[in-house]
Amino acid sequence: MTAVIASNVVLGSTASAGEEVSNGTFETSTTGWIATPKDDGSAPVALARVAGGHTGSYAARVSNTSAAAATTVLNDSPNSVPSTTAGLTYRATAWLRASQANTSLVLRLLQFDASNVLLSSKQSYHWATDTAWHQLTLDVVAAKSGASIDVNALAWDLGAGKSFLVDDVSVAPLATTTTPAPPPPPSPTVSGVLPAQGTGALFGYYGSGGADPTSMETKIGRKFDLIHHFKDFDATNNMWPTSGMLSQAAAGRTIHIGWEMVSYDGGYDSALQPAPGASSYDRSGNAQKTWTYRQVTSGSLDRYLDAVANKVKATPSAKFIVDIDPEMDDRPDIGGTAKIRAAAGTRAEFAAAYRYIVDRFRARGVTNVLWAWTVSGWTATDPSKAWSLQQLWPGPNYVNVIMxxxxxxxxxxxxxxxxxxAPFYNSIRGGLLDPVDVTAKKLPFGLGEYGCIADPRRPDWLKAIPSQARLYPGLVSLGYFNSGSWGALGDSASVTAFGTAGKDAWFHTRW
Incomplete structure (x- = not known):
């Protein structure tokens, strides 16, 4: 379960104003509630009062009566909080229960001004692997006086003919004491790694299976600015930076590490780290073990983190861009495929683990790493999923580049x-992360991976990259992913076009 809570508010007991929900127990009726279809109005749903409440005798049942999976919503009508007090924190709780396992249950609060303009949308979710009752809790701070708060309980992509139960819904203002938020830690920059926004971009590359890039460099007639590698958390598996990485760095290349909290072969070094705390399946359906985000924040991985940090610090001339659990947004509860990321913990736990790792490296005096926040990105343009990125954001001064x-x-x-x-770039630049960090949209951007399928149109597509990249001045690093069906450069025409793009003045080897 993930909750969005203001970091500078100390929560106290419920204020005397008391309960805002007039009928949250459904003991006598469903008055004050309606069942609504998916937000776009595309699927019918049904609401009924049924026996078997969390407490008492009854609960509300919301059913998907369409012939296909659809998001279904229990919506208060009218809004439970008709008029807010600016700065006051309102806490919502609800108990939800799915009729089938592997259902994403959600508590959502929508805040509207007097003109019905949406001011904020906060969500708390639970990926229910069973059919038991689960409590969800969520806080929202009133943006202004006179606004209203709309309370929703919903299930994402609920199966056809399936239902979920809701009971004991509550919204109440909390006594609050505001205290100054502690200043964020400094965010050091690493000179000579990223160009200034609007002046060009790094020409980056990943070769299939981490192949030596020199063969491709010979074909295209230039050296790459950045080489992408993936490394797991297994201390027995040649901890980074490896000798190969350092050789590439010594030749003037920046090293981009996709640092995954998994163990590729299930191994671990018991002298430095505990056994992985969870397991799931990767995108290929293979079982894989992963360390959890709570294992990071509990300190049980400190010896391993320190060993890597000390190794990086010992090579100050090498420059690194590091992302932690890349594509962590692509989760099954919102239709994604990264089950192993979900097994590692919640979105809030990821953000906490990210901060912990960055703080640990900084405390060890590491100054040659830029920290990247790398997502799949497709979630940014879907309003029903974009909230997940806000929950994954580590906070101000922890991220050097968004990828x-x-x-x-x-x-x-x-x-x-x-x-x-354009879709992701414009969403972030337009303030998608403003509710959690208004400075995020000013950070430099990079493509951790990008590619194009094999097609007669691909050579021209590649040649056009420099002219089109210039239209996105925040984009300062491009890492082509020469692997798999979506990007492998298997034809000579595409390789030649890739080289033509790389020789454009927009891509420089030295900054």
Whole structure:
């Protein structure tokens, strides 16, 4: 369960104003509630009062009566909080129960001004692997006086003919005492790694299986600025930076590490780390073990983190960009495929683990790492999923560069490089992360991975990259992913075009 709570509010007991929900127990009726279809109005639902409440005798049952999976919503009508007091924290709780396992249960608070303009949307979710009751809790701070708070309980992509139960819904203001938030830690920059926004971009590369990039460099007639590697958390598996990485760095390349909290082969070094605390399946359906985010924040991985930090610190001339559990937004509760990330913990736990690792490296005096926050990115443009990025954000001064992994992957929905980049870029630049960090949209951007499927149009697509990249001045690093069906450069025409793009003046080897 994930809750969004203001970091500078000390929560106290319920204020005397008391309960705002007039009928949260459903003991006599469903008055004050309606069942609504998916937010776009595309699927019918039904509401009924049924026996078997969390407490008392009854609960509300919301059913998907359509022939396909659909998000279903229990909505208060009218809004439970008709008029807010600016700065006051309102806490909502509800008990939800799914009729089938593997259902995403959600408590959502929508805040509207007097003109019905949406001021904020906060969500707390639980990925229910059973059919038991689960309590969800969520706090929202009133943005202004006179606003209203709309309370929703919902299930994402509920199966056809399936239902969920809701009981004991409560919203009450809390006594609050505001205290100054502690200043964030400094965010050091690493000179000579990223170009200034609007002046160009790094020409980056990942070779299939981590292949030596020199063969491709010979073919395209230039050296890459950045080489992408993936490393797991297993201390027995050649901890980074490896000798190969350091050789590449010594030749003037920046090293980009996708640092995954998994164990690729299930191994671990008991002298430095505990056994992975969870397991799930990767995107290929293979069982894989992972350390949990709570294992990080509990300190049980400190010896391992310190060993890596000391190794990085000992090579100050090498420059690194590091992301932690890349594509952690691509989770099954919102239709994604990264089950192993969900097994590691909640979104809030990821953000806490990210901060912990960065703080640990800084405390060890590491100054040659830039920290990247790398997401798949498709979640940014779907209003029903964009909230998840806010919950994954580590906070001000922990991220040096925002990265995402877009692909032109459908011949029937062909997109130019610019069309591929625009949705996520414009969403973040437009303030998607403002509710959690107003400075995030000013950070530099990078493509951790990007690629284009094999197609007769691909050579021209590649040649157009420099001219189109110039239209996105915040984009300062591009890492082509030469692997898999969405990006492998298997034809000579594409390789030649890739080299032509790389020789454009927008891409420089030295900054």
């Amino acid at each position: 995402w992994d877009p692909y032109n992957h459908k011949a029937t929905n062909w997109r130019s490089f610019g069309q591929m980049v």
